[in-house]
Amino acid sequence: MASANPYDVLNSQTQTNPNSSVNGSKSNSGVVGSSANDIQSTFLKLFVAQMRSQDPMNPMDNSQMTSQMAQISQVGGIQQLNQSMQALIGAQAASQSLMASGMIGKKVLVAGSSLPKPPDGGTTPAGVLLNGPAQTVKVSVKDANGNVVRTMTIDKPVAGVNTFSxxxxxxxxxxxxxxxxxxxxxxxxxxxxxxxxxxxxNTQTVTAVAWDQGIPELVLPDGSRAQLGDVAQMTA
Incomplete structure (x- = not known):
């Protein structure tokens, strides 16, 4: 006579031989696999076995089975979402690496206070980042001893990067x-x-590109590094 409890089928199969699957074949990992697809496949096999072995006078609880199927489907959807996110992250990293490689030899505006003397007749661009409004900004150029050699004023500055030369x-x-x-x-x-x-x-020339845990970084002449998000401006 069939068991009154359809879950006895699952319990007897897993407890008698935990290394055997529903159809009797051997498996090194047991009945339940590690992935959502394995879990869903095993669940469906057990579901069919339970349907065959249930007592017609005492059928299994439909709401419980529906809830289990919904949970299995949700796990599979989350796994697929994670795979899609990993693929997206990989594509973004490849795009950033390609962009960073194309910046070698370019001049970038990054955080720093050094101001190289320009060649005769030329200028050295630099900038000041403000986190809010200001009436004016006074820029003081200093030599190696800290003596001020030049003062300049940025009139009507705005929040953000204000450039000067x-x-x-x-x-x-x-x-x-x-x-x-x-x-x-x-x-x-x-x-x-x-x-x-x-x-x-200040403005520095990108000399190389390095990768730190898969994240591209711009190598500057003084040996320091800057990420792409740290660049406020780029020129040829």
């Missing part, structure tokens, strides 16, 4: 000697309660 001359209009130069920025607040801060940005 240094022609390699001091306040008297004289060309400064070769050496290391840097700059700082002082903000004149737009209101009495203003708290806008300035971050110096």
């Amino acid at each position: 240094w022609d390699g001359k001091n306040d008297k209009g004289e060309v400064v000697p070769a050496g290391k130069y840097s700059f700082s920025a002082d903000v004149t607040q737009a209101s009495a309660n203003g708290s806008t801060k300035a971050v110096a940005y």
Whole structure:
């Protein structure tokens, strides 16, 4: 006589020989596989076995079986979503790597206060990043000893990156000697309660591209690195 409990079929098959499947074939991993597809396949086999062995006078609970099937379907959908996300992440990483490789030899505007002296007749671009409104921004160019050699004013600055250029001359209009130069920025607040801060940005040439845990990084002349999201501006 058939069992009154259809789940006795599942229990007897798994407990008698946990390494055997429903159809009696051997399996190294047991009845339940590791993937959502394996779990769903095993569940359907057990479901058919339960249907065949159920007592017609005491059938299995339909709501319980429906709930189990819905859960199995949900697990399969989540696994497929994870696979799609991994493929998307891989494609994005490949796109970023290709973009980063194309930036070798380009000049990028990144956070930093160094300000190389430009060749005669040329200029060195730089910038100041503001996190809010400001009335004016005073840029002070300094030599290696910290002495101010040139002051410039950025009028009507806006929140974000404000660019300027240094022609390699001091306040008297004289060309400064070769050496290391840097700059700082002082903000004149737009209101009495203003708290806008300035971050110096300088121009550097990308010398190479390195990968840190699959993320491309731009290698700069001083050995420092910058990610693509750190670049405020790029020029040839």
